[in-house]
Amino acid sequence: MVIVMASRKREDIDYVVKKVEALGYKAHLIEGVERTVIAAVGDERGKSRLQSLEALEHVERVFPILKSYKLAGRESHTEDTVVDAGPCSIGGKQFVVMAGPCSVESREQILETAHAVKEAGATILRGGAYKPRTSPYSFQGLKEEGLKFLKEASEATGLPFITEVMAPEQVPLVSQYADILQIGARNMQNYGLLMAAGKSNRPVFLKRGMMSTINEWLMSAEYVMAEGNASVIMCERGIRTFETETRNTLDISAVPVIKKLSHLPIVIDPSHGTGVWTYVAPMAKAAVVAGADGLMIEVHPRPAEAFSDGAQSLKPERFAELMKEIRELVELSGRTLKADTGAAIGAGTK
């Protein structure tokens, strides 16, 4: 932690030095041309109390030197994490494609979509049974019935499936069905949910909050990991900006940033990232070559009749075209769309 003093008076400096030492740090003084700086040496993590020194009258600013995450950080774990989910592994040589409808609307709809995306080459099925909706009057999902339909579609196609979990008490139930637990953008800092997912035996797919810095996002991964669950997959799905031509601004640079700061895999969701189906394909392709470990893409047999997110959903035939274009790029990047053969369905976190 570096403390920039507003005062250069000996007594003001001594006062802060004493405070720093009282918190268990060593204080180093550096007298600059116009400012005196105090470097507080010691493990500053989780020590927001040091930050409280900004309340002192003669302190101008306090800024941290260390990253605040540990388990999620590249430093403590230099090798890439590979998360297993049934026959798939995320973060290794395989490039995964998670596809399916925003919401599970009926047994027929999810079965039809599952077969279509499987046919086109998707490796994981997605679909929402519990739906976080801005309006209390909107369709809220089929809930456990939706989980059952997803399970059936998963078994029928051999695709493991991912679905959203919205509250801590849903974790045990959803874990019985799903191969991967998704935590949505609005819940990225729902700490009770993060801890519950951290106690489950399923991989956790952590969407970036639309208002969240990459640092905060990694801190949320840290919450899951601190409970003992190391299988975390990061998912960038667009951040909120002033631009309105797209629903969100898809921050593809999050891919190299996460790869640098962390060992966790990262997946890109261009459907939510853009909100417009015509923009999904170019952004999906961009994500592949930027180094993402996978994609999450909304596919619906009849987007204009979708209960939610129709405008950003691809029809199965368009999704199939996209898969063709992606295949080349995946191979050019030295990766493969193929899952390891012979593995049984059912999530296996490492």
Next chain:
Amino acid sequence: MVIVMASRKREDIDYVVKKVEALGYKAHLIEGVERTVIAAVGDERGKSRLQSLEALEHVERVFPILKSYKLAGRESHTEDTVVDAGPCSIGGKQFVVMAGPCSVESREQILETAHAVKEAGATILRGGAYKPRTSPYSFQGLKEEGLKFLKEASEATGLPFITEVMAPEQVPLVSQYADILQIGARNMQNYGLLMAAGKSNRPVFLKRGMMSTINEWLMSAEYVMAEGNASVIMCERGIRTFETETRNTLDISAVPVIKKLSHLPIVIDPSHGTGVWTYVAPMAKAAVVAGADGLMIEVHPRPAEAFSDGAQSLKPERFAELMKEIRELVELSGRTLKADTGAAIGAGTK
């Protein structure tokens, strides 16, 4: 809902008109100079399915005409809502000041602070027992013990108290102690929590998410109200922008906007809004004259030793000065800091 067509071909227009009618709306065609527009007449609320028409190839854009909230809106309820919390009422003639530490750190600390803020003229005590923290390694609050200390401080001073509830399962316990339930900015779209609070018999203090639009914020109030709890208090606490001199950008214009769109009371939190104690007083004063119904202010006896948010906390003596300045402005606005006398402690939602 207004649908702007990308095509002017009769068959494309007919196709969309048919889709609109199939969803139960009447379609009105307007042929403009360069565009054809279809107005879909009918109650569009909660009907995101109409929005899915954007997925159609010949549709350029779909935009809603009606506000998506009903119970929270000024139209369905033209008179201002006044929320009762013990001896206080929020949204009426009384201007409330909620003050206290970010976290309850010990019995002594909360008692000392409660007496100090009461002395200075605060009308409601605040303090966190359950603390949402970015880091899993930071102080997470004293939990139920903290609630007990708050209750004791509340009884000792006669001030009702407000405290944060972070998960649906905490609602019954916290409701036993607290006069007002606070839902934090990070949980503004934690729908399970909103519904649980909506089922409680306590007023709900709903902080605006740091990257939430006013429309989304009112939709979250709608979630609480749709469960039968009409006692919602909105709280603006700063939104996230690119500016870094302040922790957030306090959007004081949310006061007149909420007053226009909704009948719910609105309170300003200049402590989180600025993150810097020296900026708290000017922004608190600004909030009063902009028409806010109250303030929430962090006060700590020794900010530099606070477990959290020290940099934005006022010392009791500064808070007392601020109260003096505010008093004049409150009176000038035709309001009063005084609570109605004779009322018992304990929340009474209307």
Next chain:
Amino acid sequence: MVIVMASRKREDIDYVVKKVEALGYKAHLIEGVERTVIAAVGDERGKSRLQSLEALEHVERVFPILKSYKLAGRESHTEDTVVDAGPCSIGGKQFVVMAGPCSVESREQILETAHAVKEAGATILRGGAYKPRTSPYSFQGLKEEGLKFLKEASEATGLPFITEVMAPEQVPLVSQYADILQIGARNMQNYGLLMAAGKSNRPVFLKRGMMSTINEWLMSAEYVMAEGNASVIMCERGIRTFETETRNTLDISAVPVIKKLSHLPIVIDPSHGTGVWTYVAPMAKAAVVAGADGLMIEVHPRPAEAFSDGAQSLKPERFAELMKEIRELVELSGRTLKADTGAAIGAGTK
């Protein structure tokens, strides 16, 4: 400047230390628990070359300690700057109100408005003769003819006037007519224009860019001051955020921030800040008590017929009501709306 090393190897550290010293700084080494930090002591201002050290492979981050502005900073000039403009002075005991139409549309319109705002108590007339418009097809202003009408209205009412200057070559001409030169938000980093205004003998009214941090804004003031013109007035007019209920988000906290960091006066423009006339009055009042030195408010005799910005313009009678409300708050703050008497019209920069 503080340099956080990514490597702890002696040779990597030595290499960076040598680079730091080659740029003329003294290097201080601080060995932390997990990081080595190099403090570069010396005057770092204007030395972006030191920032280029971030390009070195073993450097994690470089961050500056000193503020990058000097002349605009509070440290080099502890007393508040008071800018004179004809009979008015901005930044002292007088609270100024600049009022008038967005655009000068005709001789009659500006004369009518000038008399109306004078009557209501405004102290400075505003009006645009050169108009920066998003569309090349929109009304671009009456140009020099507009300046003549403004001058006539100014002489008829005794109010000095402010008007926008959009290009360096307009500065001499506009300076012949206007008492204060306004630099618009879109031109805040038009450095040629800043330097031209810095060479003029008129006070410069510098609007904050809608995308600009307070630090960048002060750096733009520094550009004007570095040319010898110390009479700079800062104007906050709203920043761009994701919120759409208001045209911009008016950052009233810029008032105490500028007061802390700088000695320059600051004026608030709630018309552009909100974009909606019904929100102008509450935000204007908030600005007064937050400590602003003045207001800039758009007034138009017939807003619905305005060539530009009609939606945010007040009618003269509403402006008169606002002036009444403001007067009380100004006096409560120990200031006055009155200009010093006896002073002649015509700007006098100090």
Next chain:
Amino acid sequence: MVIVMASRKREDIDYVVKKVEALGYKAHLIEGVERTVIAAVGDERGKSRLQSLEALEHVERVFPILKSYKLAGRESHTEDTVVDAGPCSIGGKQFVVMAGPCSVESREQILETAHAVKEAGATILRGGAYKPRTSPYSFQGLKEEGLKFLKEASEATGLPFITEVMAPEQVPLVSQYADILQIGARNMQNYGLLMAAGKSNRPVFLKRGMMSTINEWLMSAEYVMAEGNASVIMCERGIRTFETETRNTLDISAVPVIKKLSHLPIVIDPSHGTGVWTYVAPMAKAAVVAGADGLMIEVHPRPAEAFSDGAQSLKPERFAELMKEIRELVELSGRTLKADTGAAIGAGTK
């Protein structure tokens, strides 16, 4: 234009209808369930006066149906524009790479860099002679001397060159030397500069403002085109958001959006877009497959000694590696890095 009424009273509606008709539009009334909407039919472009109807008391909102740009829009010009610059053409089959230092620092530096980027396969040389700098104390560029060095480097390598023009009066001089005129992000709404560039005979490279919407950016292209210069190249260089791990947030989705809305070519600048050299390569590759027409990349022989932007500059050897990776992706996209042979140096706008 669609006008949503706040009132349903006949007289209020009639009043607005009359206003609409007085501005030359036909008014169509649509009576909805809860709102009355007036559709104003007529060419609304450049008619911000219609927007001023929002000032009327009984009007809730006014929103436009038509795009506000014409010449820059895809509708008026369905074929892709191809801009010629010496031997290169931008927007057609050729994929261009503009490379070179942020600032021209010396004759040797620009010559060395020009040869290096030519060797690696770049097709256009870039370098700043006039530098917009946040601080008046930073290096401001070599000005005309820099242009001469660029011209020499251009002739020595056969690469046409692009350089920034900061003020209208620089346009004629810079046009004598440069093949393409760059307008920087801070000047995107410097309308005098846009008009001057519109009158020149050089292609204009228009960087997106860091907080500009795509609509505003296209309106700025419209300013250039309205003066008769149809050779405009759009450049996305990152927008400002709350994220701080990158200097800006590179909005790659601007590529498909611009391709949909406009016929103009679009180039991506991942150097400014990320601000960190290690992130440049993945984002450059992403831009290629997303459909961009070219890249602009900062290359400096010794980034750590750069006068500006060192942290985001590539060393020549890294740039050469990047070119190899890009080549494959360009070919996979059915394009080529090769310029048409036999063409003479010297810009030829179409």
